[in-house]
Amino acid sequence: LDKLTGGFRKTADRLGDNITGLTSKAALDTSTLDDIEEALIASDIGPEASKRIRDAIAARRFEQLDERGLRTILAEEMEAILAPVAKPLDIWGFPRPHVILVIGVNGSGKTTTIGKLGAWLKEQDYGVMLAAGDTFRAAAIEQLRIWGERIDAPVISGKEGGDAAGIVFDGVKQATATGIDCLIVDTAGRLQNKTHLMDELAKVRRVLGRLNTEAPHDVLLVLDATTGQNALNQIEVFRNLAGVTGLIMTKLDGTARGGVLVAAAEKYKLPIHAIGVGEGVNDLRPFDPRAVARAIAG
Ligand code: GDP
Numbered sequence: 001l002d003k004l005t006g007g008f009r010k011t012a013d014r015l016g017d018n019i020t021g022l023t024s025k026a027a028l029d030t031s032t033l034d035d036i037e038e039a040l041i042a043s044d045i046g047p048e049a050s051k052r053i054r055d056a057i058a059a060r061r062f063e064q065l066d067e068r069g070l071r072t073i074l075a076e077e078m079e080a081i082l083a084p085v086a087k088p089l090d091i092w093g094f095p096r097p098h099v100i101l102v103i104g105v106n107g108s109g110k111t112t113t114i115g116k117l118g119a120w121l122k123e124q125d126y127g128v129m130l131a132a133g134d135t136f137r138a139a140a141i142e143q144l145r146i147w148g149e150r151i152d153a154p155v156i157s158g159k160e161g162g163d164a165a166g167i168v169f170d171g172v173k174q175a176t177a178t179g180i181d182c183l184i185v186d187t188a189g190r191l192q193n194k195t196h197l198m199d200e201l202a203k204v205r206r207v208l209g210r211l212n213t214e215a216p217h218d219v220l221l222v223l224d225a226t227t228g229q230n231a232l233n234q235i236e237v238f239r240n241l242a243g244v245t246g247l248i249m250t251k252l253d254g255t256a257r258g259g260v261l262v263a264a265a266e267k268y269k270l271p272i273h274a275i276g277v278g279e280g281v282n283d284l285r286p287f288d289p290r291a292v293a294r295a296i297a298g
Helices: 003-007 009-019 030-041 047-057 067-085 110-123 140-151 163-175 193-211 231-241 260-270 289-297
Strands: 099-103 126-131 182-187 219-226 246-250 272-276 284-286
Touching: 003 009, 003 140, 009 030, 009 067, 009 272, 009 289, 030 047, 047 067, 047 110, 047 231, 047 260, 067 289, 099 193, 099 231, 110 126, 110 182, 110 219, 110 272, 110 284, 126 163, 140 219, 163 182, 163 193, 163 272, 182 193, 182 289, 193 231, 231 260, 246 260, 260 272, 260 289
Parallel strands: 099 182, 099 219, 126 182, 219 246, 246 272
Antiparallel strands: 272 284
8 A cells, every 4th residue: 555545545445434324325315415515514625615515516417326336426526626726836937946935733743744855855866955944943945955865955043033034034045145046944833923923924025025026926825634624724714824826735644624725725725736645855745636536535
């Protein structure tokens, strides 16, 4: 069993529990369709996507549908929701360096994702540099340094409590001087003080804009799938706060809440670039909508 399918096992099991018995009737009547919609909502797929899937099933007017058949339809309909937002991260093009701001609440998997993303880019022969813009936590700076060593990428950092915009300034300067293709910037994730966080991100953006008018090229929001509905709230907050350009959802290994990916795709339509299926360096996967839809449907 590959790690992706294995990672979604619990999600598929929960969906399976929720749809059990819904297909025993000969035809899918309105009440069965309602039950299917509820089962999808109970599987973290969200009201918008669940309604859309219900309507799509209704439109097909099945005379008969066994559980296997229902899972197949669910996989197809989820793929239809996921496919339009699946976009591989693309750092091609000039001017260099391509700058990626990585945002998200503490604990969502930001630092780990930066390490994995750096490794993925390095495998494609891109030069990568990391910038420790989360200056509020000494542990975050240290953790980024460790990832830098692990993937053999230089890390720009300052001292705890330092100025994030200054780190980013140094990062762009050094990346430019040394011909680095991609600068990945870690940022603070304390939502407790939104005004401060917003000011800080705005300052980082101003500094970047002065150095390189296209930067930041990407603003990636990292979300922890295990938080379910909370992950959706974070999209809502950060979208307004930071101008998110794309999502990476982490910790999809071993959670029963993987359906939240479908909910996010339908509700926000933001590009999903990759998913995290483990803590290891190779556990960031490009987002494959068909594989993920099938894994969720079981
Ligand atoms: P940050 O505070 O947002 O920078 O989060 P970290 O990168 O420190 O991650 C928090 C915890 O989640 C760490 O223990 C990571 O190893 C773990 N983690 C991150 N991504 C994944 C993932 O895709 N799967 C699993 N199982 N754990 C992850």
